[in-house]
Amino acid sequence: MTNIKKLADDVRSGNIRSLAKAITLIESRSPDHTKAAAELLDNLLPDTENAIRIGISGVPGVGKSTFIEVFGMKLLQQGHKIAILAVDPSSQLSGGSILGDKTRMEELAREKNAFIRPSPAGTTLGGVARKTRETMLLCEAAGYDIIIVETVGVGQSEITVASMVDFFLLLQLANAGDELQGIKKGVMEIADAILINKAEGDNRPRAELARQQYVNALHLLTPKSYHWQVPALLCSALHNQGVDEVWQMILDFVATMKHHGEFVEKRRLQATDWMWTLVMDDLKELFLHDKNVAAMVDQIQTSVATGITTPSTASRRLLEAFKRH
Amino acid sequence: MTNIKKLADDVRSGNIRSLAKAITLIESRSPDHTKAAAELLDNLLPDTENAIRIGISGVPGVGKSTFIEVFGMKLLQQGHKIAILAVDPSSQLSGGSILGDKTRMEELAREKNAFIRPSPAGTTLGGVARKTRETMLLCEAAGYDIIIVETVGVGQSEITVASMVDFFLLLQLANAGDELQGIKKGVMEIADAILINKAEGDNRPRAELARQQYVNALHLLTPKSYHWQVPALLCSALHNQGVDEVWQMILDFVATMKHHGEFVEKRRLQATDWMWTLVMDDLKELFLHDKNVAAMVDQIQTSVATGITTPSTASRRLLEAFKRH
Numbered sequence: 001m002t003n004i005k006k007l008a009d010d011v012r013s014g015n016i017r018s019l020a021k022a023i024t025l026i027e028s029r030s031p032d033h034t035k036a037a038a039e040l041l042d043n044l045l046p047d048t049e050n051a052i053r054i055g056i057s058g059v060p061g062v063g064k065s066t067f068i069e070v071f072g073m074k075l076l077q078q079g080h081k082i083a084i085l086a087v088d089p090s091s092q093l094s095g096g097s098i099l100g101d102k103t104r105m106e107e108l109a110r111e112k113n114a115f116i117r118p119s120p121a122g123t124t125l126g127g128v129a130r131k132t133r134e135t136m137l138l139c140e141a142a143g144y145d146i147i148i149v150e151t152v153g154v155g156q157s158e159i160t161v162a163s164m165v166d167f168f169l170l171l172q173l174a175n176a177g178d179e180l181q182g183i184k185k186g187v188m189e190i191a192d193a194i195l196i197n198k199a200e201g202d203n204r205p206r207a208e209l210a211r212q213q214y215v216n217a218l219h220l221l222t223p224k225s226y227h228w229q230v231p232a233l234l235c236s237a238l239h240n241q242g243v244d245e246v247w248q249m250i251l252d253f254v255a256t257m258k259h260h261g262e263f264v265e266k267r268r269l270q271a272t273d274w275m276w277t278l279v280m281d282d283l284k285e286l287f288l289h290d291k292n293v294a295a296m297v298d299q300i301q302t303s304v305a306t307g308i309t310t311p312s313t314a315s316r317r318l319l320e321a322f323k324r325h
Numbered sequence: 326m327t328n329i330k331k332l333a334d335d336v337r338s339g340n341i342r343s344l345a346k347a348i349t350l351i352e353s354r355s356p357d358h359t360k361a362a363a364e365l366l367d368n369l370l371p372d373t374e375n376a377i378r379i380g381i382s383g384v385p386g387v388g389k390s391t392f393i394e395v396f397g398m399k400l401l402q403q404g405h406k407i408a409i410l411a412v413d414p415s416s417q418l419s420g421g422s423i424l425g426d427k428t429r430m431e432e433l434a435r436e437k438n439a440f441i442r443p444s445p446a447g448t449t450l451g452g453v454a455r456k457t458r459e460t461m462l463l464c465e466a467a468g469y470d471i472i473i474v475e476t477v478g479v480g481q482s483e484i485t486v487a488s489m490v491d492f493f494l495l496l497q498l499a500n501a502g503d504e505l506q507g508i509k510k511g512v513m514e515i516a517d518a519i520l521i522n523k524a525e526g527d528n529r530p531r532a533e534l535a536r537q538q539y540v541n542a543l544h545l546l547t548p549k550s551y552h553w554q555v556p557a558l559l560c561s562a563l564h565n566q567g568v569d570e571v572w573q574m575i576l577d578f579v580a581t582m583k584h585h586g587e588f589v590e591k592r593r594l595q596a597t598d599w600m601w602t603l604v605m606d607d608l609k610e611l612f613l614h615d616k617n618v619a620a621m622v623d624q625i626q627t628s629v630a631t632g633i634t635t636p637s638t639a640s641r642r643l644l645e646a647f648k649r650h
Contacts, residue, residue, distance in 0.1 A: 041635045049632055134637065268630040275629045278640035283608055286644065304600045305593040307374055310366045312459065315603035319611065 004036055008043040014143045019115070026134045027120045041134060044141035049267070051140045052254060055161040056150045058171030063197045064150055065104040067171060067237035072108045074243060075146055081113045082146040083139035087132050087161050088119035115144060126281055129160045133274065136164065162190040163270055166263065167250050170194050174203060174210035188214075189221055191230060193249060199234035199242070207234050227260050228253060292321040329361055333368040339468045344440070351459045352445045366459060369466035374592070376465045377579060380486040381475045383496030388522045389475055390429040392496060392562035397433045399568060400471055406438045407471045408464035412457050412486050413444035440469060451606055454485045458599065461489065487515040488595055491588065492575050495519050499528060499535035513539075514546055516555060518574060524559035524567070532559050552585050553578060617646040 007025075010018035025037045058064050068084060075082050084105070108114045117135060122128035136147050149165055151157045162168040170191040188194070194214050199207035214232035223229065231249065235242030257263040287293055300318060303309040309317075332350075335343035350362045383389050393409060400407050409430070433439040442460060447453035461472050474490055476482045487493040495516040513519070519539050524532035539557035548554065556574065560567030582588040612618055625643060628634040634642075 038635070038638050038641060042638050045632060045635055130637075134635075137635070271629045271632070271636055272626050275626065275636035275639045278636055279612070279643055280605065280609065282640055282644050283612055283647075284605065286648070287604070287608055301597050301600065304596045307370060307596070310363070310370055310459075310462070311596055311600035311603055312455075313363050313367050314600045315607055316363060318604055319607050322608075323611070 004039045004043060008040055008141075011040075011044060011138060011142050012047055016115070019138060019142045022138050023117065023135050026138065027131050037134070041137060044137065048137045048140035051145045051147050052167070052250065053136065053147045053149065053165040054250065055158075055165035055168040056148055056171065057152065057158045057161060057168070058197070059173075060152060062171045062173050063237050064171060067195075067197060067235070067243070068148060068150065069105045069108050070237045070240055070243050071246065072105070072114055072148070073111075074247065076108075076111055076113050080146050081115075081144045082108075082148060083115040083117070083136070083142075083144040084108070084148045084150065085117050085132050085135055085139070086119035087125075087129055087149060087151045087157050115139060115142075125156055125160060126277070129157075129164070130278070133164050159190060163273065166257075166266065167192045167253055169246070169250075172196050172210070172214070173198060174207035188217065188230075189224075192224070192228065192253060193230060193246075194218070194232040195242075195246060196232065196234050197237055200236035200239050204234075225257070225260075225262055227256050227262065287318075287322055290322050292324055293318055296321055329364045329368060333365055333466075336365075336369060336463060336467050337372055341440070344463060344467045347463050348442065348460050351463065352456050362459070366462060369462065373462045373465035376470045376472050377492070377575065378461065378472045378474065378490040379575065380483075380490035380493040381473055381496065382477065382483045382486060382493070383522070384498075385477060387496045387498050388562050389496060392520075392522060392560070392568070393473060393475065394430045394433055395562045395565055395568050396571065397430070397439055397473070398436075399572065401433075401436055401438050405471050406440075406469045407433075407473060408440040408442070408461070408469040409433070409473045409475065410442050410457050410460055410464070411444035412450075412454055412474060412476045412482050440464060440467075450481055450485060451602070454489070455603070458489050484515060488598065491582075491591065492517045492578055494571070494575075497521050497535070497539070498523055499532035513542065513555075514549075517549075517553065517578060518555060518571075519543070519557040520567075520571060521557065521559050522562055525561035525564050529559075550582070550585075550587055552581050552587065612643075612647055615647050617649055618643055621646055 007018060007022060011022050022040060025033050025040060028034070028037070056064060056068065072082050072084065105116060109116055120128055120131040120135075122131065132149060136149065139147055147165075149161050151161045158168075158170075168191055170188070170193070172194055174196055196207045196211055196214070199211075211232045211234055218230050218232065221230075233242060233245060233249070235246065237243060254263065257266070288297070297318065300309065300314045304311055304314045332343060332347060336347050347365060350358050350365060353359070353362070381389060381393065397407050397409065430441060434441055445453055445456040445460070447456065457474060461474065464472055472490075474486050476486045483493075483495075493516055495513070495518070497519055499521055521532045521535055521539070536557045536559055543555050543557065546555075558567060558570060558574070560571065562568060579588065582591070613622070622643065625634065625639045629636055629639045
């Protein structure tokens with residue numbers, strides 16, 4: 001890891017092995033590697049930011065892999081280079097990942113202009129997201145001009161992915177025994193479009209009905225931007241129907257947001273929000289590893305749990321111990 | 326504020342003026358008062374924890390005031406002493422509060438065993454919540470055995486209130502042009518019961534239909550406790566129907582949770598979670614007021630926003646500046 005400048009140049013030249021090596025560096029937990037990774041990212045930062053970042057989410061079974069495969073092949077035909085990354089909360093538990101698996105996207109996996117990377121392992125969603133976000137920057141520096149970050153439709157991971165992309169696409173099914181699947185989790189508020197997949201054959205009328213329900217529900221929400229009414233579209237990834245329209249919609253979105261200055265503004269906010277998330281994470285680490293704090297934290301936590309000390313007093317004591325240096 | 330022990334004794338004796346004085350101390354922002362308030366809370370802590378803490382939420386117009394008035398009068402008749410507090414996010418913006426207003430609950434306001442306190446002003450929801458939570462403890466020490474914390478059905482404030490009570494009751498309307506009002510905000514996951522108010526007259530069949538929809542939707546959620554299936558009930562606060570059943574349900578809940586050890590366990594978790602929230606808030610304050618950090622934070626944030634520095638490097642530099650003491 002002595003020559004970061006050389007590695008940066010190799011990533012910039014689009015060399016796949018170097019990109020993989022750089023990602024390994026980002027994912028490493030060794031302190032030396034962390035420092036080298038930061039240096040690498042700083043070096044590459046001027047070459048990022050030219051890609052379009054697309055988040056894709058949906059529950060297992062919604063057809064994410066099929067959609068991304070068809071969508072990705074279309075983009076490749078148009079001359080794009082695409083990277084597919086994953087933020088998968090299950091990789092925290094299993095060490096493995098149900099997303100980003102190359103065998104799920106056989107066609108794409110064979111294409112030299114498509115780069116597929118499974119979700120990094122991590123002990124926290126924050127850790128997984130940090131690595132994915134930095135991997136995204138590496139891919140951009142390596143010349144991938146469309147980045148897809150996929151996640152599963154469960155809880156916080158969708159909000160995390162939405163905070164790192166330009167456009168967040170929510171895949172849904174019609175009539176999965178629960179018309180409200182997207183609504184009940186509050187994720188509709190963060191979607192830039194809702195796409196009802198498997199709108200094919202007998203399922204088409206139900207999909208159209210679901211689409212109308214989503215349109216109605218979307219009107220109840222405060223829009224994220226005054227310049228974008230979140231659409232609900234139909235698609236059949238399996239039969240390659242409605243996929244072109246998704247890409248056209250994303251291009252429209254990007255053009256509209258750029259026209260109104262919101263594209264750059266959103267990225268600025270995302271970057272500073274991200275900085276503050278990291279600061280708070282690192283600050284917490286610093287605090288928990290502080291010798292004085294570590295010596296008393298278990299006892300204080302127990303006395304709060306058992307009602308001997310108020311949370312306020314406990315907090316004040318811990319902070320005073322932390323400051324005592 | 327020299328004699329905290331005396332004030333604590335007066336609060337314990339149930340003196341209303343002393344309770345009001347103690348709350349003013351809690352709500353004060355002066356550092357001297359903060360210290361005295363902490364001392365007071367520590368003194369009173371052994372006398373808290375005997376009350377039942379009930380959170381009540383619902384959108385404006387759902388009939389919260391009417392319900393709390395009828396519900397509260399019933400509890401008073403049974404010999405309880407009740408305190409009604411509010412966590413109102415609007416009090417951050419307006420300085421005033423749309424909740425906890427005594428004129429909204431005319432009957433209760435005249436009762437000597439009912440204590441109504443409007444939402445404290447505060448610049449953040451965290452600040453408002455902190456004061457409300459500590460006021461709750463003061464009321465418990467003063468002998469109020471049922472605490473009602475009300476909030477409005479918008480965003481984070483419901484989650485905040487749920488984190489400080491034993492039982493969280495969500496009030497809903499049938500057919501308010503949106504059957505999904507409770508569902509779309511993800512708040513159903515935190516409710517211990519759903520109560521459809523205004524189930525009266527012509528509205529009754531619609532209320533019954535809505536109830537069935539909620540029951541169906543509730544079955545889709547992972548239960549918070551294996552020992553409690555969240556019920557959906559009907560009520561007409563205006564006509565005093567179904568209100569007794571709510572109290573009976575809460576008693577059942579408390580008995581069931583106590584039987585399985587979950588009642589105490591939940592309070593323990595709430596207390597330690599609360600401690601960590603305070604620690605993180607205070608740690609952030611300490612960080613932002615650090616001289617070295619304050620001297621560079623604006624410039625670093627700008628360089629992150631404009632893509633000159635990565636969030637990781639920015640975070641690392643800020644932390645290094647913080648540690649340089």
